[in-house]
Amino acid sequence: MAVLLLADVNDGALATDAVAKALSAVKGLGEVHILVAGTSAAAAAEAAKLDGAAKVLHADDAAYDHGMAEATAALIVSLAGGYSHIAAAATAFSKNVLPRAAALLDVMVISDVTAVVDADTFERPIYAGNAIQTVKSSDAKKVLTVRTASFNAAATSGSAAVEKVSATADASLSKWVEDKVAASDRPELTSAGIVVSGGRGVGSQSDFALIEKLADKLGAAVGASRAAVDSGYAPNDWQVGQTGKVVAPTLYVAVGISGAIQHLAGMKDSKVIVAINKDEEAPIFQVADYGLVADLFNAVPEMIEKL
Amino acid sequence: MKVLVPVKRVIDYNVKVRVKADGSGVDLANVKMSMNPFDEIAVEEAIRLKEKGIATEVVVVSIGVKQAQETLRTALAMGADRAILIEATADVHTDIEPLAVAKLLAGVVKEEAPGLVLCGKQAIDNDMNATGQMLSALLGWSQATFASELAIEGDTAKVTREVDGGLQTIAVKMPAIVTVDLRLNEPRYASLPNIMKAKAKPLAAKTPADYGVDVAPRLSVVKTVEPAGRKAGVKVGSIDELIAKLKDEAGVI
Known part of the structure; x- marks a missing residue:
């Protein structure tokens, strides 16, 4: 069939x-x-x-x-x-x-x-x-x-x-009003080869620019944890996890993300996972191939500079 | 306008999920259960519509085991007016499929004639994301899924939806089914006096036979397994070491 x-x-x-x-x-x-x-x-x-x-x-x-x-x-x-x-x-x-x-x-x-x-x-x-x-x-x-x-x-x-194919559409039930889609030169989140995501640890919407800068340096898409989205640091269409998007890039860089189950659900099939977090007990380190225990505000600028 | 809100009793979102040894599913015996978080948002939205004078009555309905009446009492304590429990199984491990749930809800809608049905976009147990859309199909109503904003203007609901690239706004004709996403609102906690009051609110008990619906599943579970685990890798001491590993060992940059 x-x-x-x-x-x-x-x-x-x-x-x-x-x-x-x-x-x-x-x-x-x-x-x-x-x-x-x-x-x-x-x-x-x-x-x-x-x-x-x-x-x-x-x-x-x-x-x-x-x-x-x-x-x-x-x-x-x-x-x-x-x-x-x-x-x-x-x-x-x-x-x-x-x-x-x-x-x-x-x-x-x-x-x-x-x-x-x-x-x-x-x-x-x-x-x-x-x-x-x-x-x-x-x-x-x-x-x-x-x-x-x-x-x-x-x-x-x-x-x-x-x-x-001939189509007979009845459009009486619902009407489209508008789309608000953020224009971006970055790769699309679910198809990108590299994804850089920020979590609650990023601390503010303005500091999220740091995550975006690292992503741009790597030619990556930008993601966010639900905590970061709920806190208003990042738009919801960047959300990676059970209630957001599921991604499996070659490289996933999690910055300031603790690694709640619902976030892991959206990224644990990535080929290589990097975690940068100042809390060495953060669960994200249990799934990361490479973990760096460091303050992201020191580590990320250094990484941007050295890449 | 009457608003109908279906609510599901699911494993509490903080509980660590364990697969049963026989592979038939996830162990739900003696596990903390709560209202599906998306359904809480739907209940909250319905109550807010009542507080704004748009809704006149909020009716909550749950389908599943008898214990789902606790979930309904929670919704009543939040501010819903009345509850319906459709006891469709006696086994906590039997999940009634979205298609059967939608058929039962269609029966409830025919009896109750609500002007709006507010559903959670998905249940966090089967993660199917289907009931609202299926109910809408069976009723021939308009649907607006994944709502992050809802405004009712006369016989139209203007709904902003969470879609892949951002947001989409649509206008749907009422009566309609709206499924809610996380950012629509923040559900309230029930106060102790309201929890006490909820015990006196009406709760009607029904069965699938009352609606002439066969709830036999279309999908049978072959097996359930834990996902392949991921092992923790190594800790690196510096950005230099990290970049070197990514370049030379992993070869990903």
Whole structure:
């Protein structure tokens, strides 16, 4: 059977990394058709380049341009007939849409899949990653979101056909008003090779600039612990952890982060973890490959200077 | 306008989770349980709507074991008016799946006719992040997930949502389902007099049969394991040593 993969499109651009990783996760389940919803022909063309996509379905209608759940879920349901699996990267967009589509299909959603065992069986973290559960679905169709940090991105050397699908969107339930997305030249948090994160120890919003400076020196994305976000030092979309984003970069630098369970849930699959903290008892040192017990206000400027 | 708030009894967020030896799940026997933190935020928001004169009544509902009435009493002590307990299992280790929960809640919505349902965005036990969206689908209502701001203006709810790149604002037609994120508010603590008063507030007991819903799970647990542990590495003495290790040993910069 075939897989319908819902693509993330942000402001007309395909979230290539997320879609490419979700594609890797599901391509063993059958022929993959990528669904691009919205008016962006560029996003559909970009999706067509992903290796392993058999075709791209482009629902070219402005009603889908802002990823509204009601219209997008209805679109998925209208296409669901030919598919055994409906999947997407586990992003804010698909976590909004796929459970709605699943309920309309009278099936359960399987969220944050970290491994595909077979067509019915999947691994996923529960309790903030403190346990990994293998579940087997008895539903006729499987609807799942895929945790991108667990999979490598598919290459972009393909050339699948783009097929238009007719769309009948009812936009009466909800209306998009505006997006407030911070423009940044830094890499995107969930796909960056290096992430530098600050915690409560950073102490203030103005001192968080130090974390950003180190990140820029390393060409890294900036992250933050929930404590730092709750204290107003950093915006919420920088949050790494159970209630924020899950990242698995090659290098994760945790500065002034104690290492609460909920933060570890978002970064413990990083390849190399560095912790800088003045409290040598901080739990972050139990997962760090390299730990430096030091005052971050001395250590970070020194590191910026010496890199 | 009546506001309905579903609340879930979950393991307290401070408790260290232990996987059961037989791999069937996480050990919940004799473990401290609390209201799901996101649901607390939903209860708080509903009470604030009542204090502003927008909501007229706050009804809380919990689905699960009989002991969930403690969770409901907590919500009543915070300021909810009335509670419904749907006893769907006698076993604390049985988690009723979001799809079944949504079907039961759809039954409650049909009886209670609220103008707004406020849910936590996810429960910190199964981390599924699905119930609100599923309920919205079953009712054919509009949905606004991951809310960090909520303003109700007539028959429209203006909701600011936490999305991946920042914030998104949408306007949804009422009645609506809104799922709440961490930054919406800071829940209050119940005062002792209110805890006492909550004991006298009405709590109705129901069963899934009352709503004609089959709660049999669609997902069966094959096994549950502890995640692969990560070993502590080495402590370095200086930034120079750290940079050298990252360059030469790890090869990551």
